[in-house]
Amino acid sequence: MGRDDHESRASGDGVTYTQGWDAAQVGFGPGIRNLIEEELVPDRAVVVRTGTYVVDPPFFGNGDIGRVAVCGAVNELAVTGAEPRHVALGIVLEAGLPLELVRRLTASVRTAAAEAGVAIAAVDTQVVRAGEADRVFVTATAFGVLGGGPPLDLHTVRPGDRIVVTGPLGSHAAHLVSLRDGLGYEHHVPSDCAPLAGLMRTVGADLRHARTVVAGGLAEVLRQCAAGRGLTLRVDEAALPVRHEARVALGARGLAPLDAACAGCLCLFVPPDRTGRVLAALRAHPHGRRAAVVGAVTADPVGDVEFLAYDGQLRARAVPFGSVPERLL
Template sequence: MPVRELVAGLLRSVPEPAVRTGAYVVDPPFFGAGDVGRVAVCGVVNELAASGAEPRRLTLGIVLEAGLPMPLVRRLTDSVRRAADEAGVEIAAVDTRVVRAGEADRVFVTATALGVRPPGPPLDQRNIRPGDRLLVTGPLGGHAAHLLSLRHELGYEHLVPSDCAPLSGLLAPVLPHLRHARAVTEGGLARVLRSCAAGLRLTLRVDEAALPVQYEARIALGALGIDPLEAACAGCLCLFVPEERTAMVLSALHAHPYGRQAAVIGEVTADRTGEVQLRGADGGARPLGPPDAHAPVRLH
């Protein structure tokens, strides 16, 4: 074999490095069973996993306000460690800074996840084909409903838990069977769907009745004029799956604790509109409109 072909073959067999980074400011920074530290770890791990990579290591930068009670500092550090352990990633480095009271809204966290992308075709929206099915790995809007209920004292936070969770373990078994994957974060599922439809110049048809939304989350978001489709999640992925592999992928997701409420929500059609169409219970379809400039509230 010529040396050039041998080297090319070796390079193709070497995992490609991958990285994702994010800065997180959460209001409130401590909530229910979570906090800004868990949000940061899960956020970058999920973004990296959705790119098709295996998260391996994590670095963190934490900015604390002077005077933050030590029990909250311990809660934050313990939460970061537990989230990293759950995600199966090693914390390689942490840097901490303290600023004057009032300069950091109690605590800011930046996180960077490093991993490797296995050999083979990457997950990419250009892989999506007409007939592919759209799946979500869990309920929509729970994270937004929980935080906004706390922020606005609506009283639903005890009924609607945040969905914040690391999803690399959920995604790993089904990665070879996916066309594309996206983490559902700020802007909600609607932002993911609009982006993919516009980039592909295809039509994404979504069954409204199939969207998994907890009743209390819908009520809490409705009180603030927010559509669950536009609401942020912290532990949900949108997957594009070939039709013939949908049942197998869905079964694998249901077998994982964080995928028990995974659902098929729609399909990709060949209509070259670049739109997202919502199909109601009566069978009629309407286009998903542009994002409401006032409704989606930034959480991170």
């Protein structure tokens, strides 16, 4: 194969090659100027969320770091109740990255943005010497506009509210773990990476609060919410949706699904009288078919998380420091 097939689009000194790949051909737009003119105006409440994404491996079975970054930024914005409009990306490439992977990355970013209903407003690319990065890192910033719905503030959560997850836990982490360790389960448990703004749009008016389930898994989300709200959360472990293959793959690394990263799952706090309606709406959506009620908010002001184990006993659950594998997202 020739140079265009094997060489990186960029050199180690930061000078980009244009042979075989031109930034102007990628199709990103409409640009920051339009973003400012259309969205950042005095009579619109603009919300911004940003994150840096490091995935190991950065290219995996049914996705890559570009999809993870776009979906991650969009989802973090969507759970605030805002409507995502634009995404800006900063991409760090390791010199020597094959051009075919660069093309795959840009195609993935465009596809994820189209699925999420957002425009790529800007892209900045930098190159580092070989060995100074693991192929590619991405920083994504999502811009959105608040709608007319109620704010999804943690402090609106009340005793009796139900805790709902929108999909199986740990699938993204299990897929990556299986790839890294050669377990063979990646063909049976794909990453759940998906943009969830559409899902939030269908249920947002019926929610008290929403969080993405990312690094640290559902256990970390619950811990933060319990501490932040000052109310104890009670979770039924038997109600947690987990794919069998994901449980096996994670178990091989000593990781529980509760602690495992997702890339397309939300944790929702729902008033009890709206739970049935929310579940019906979620399950009618492609990304919410396995939504489930997994617990409830109690009136206990301790601000802890209790787990109802399979044997019917209530237990507190601690995650030993360092037990969660790094770079699952």
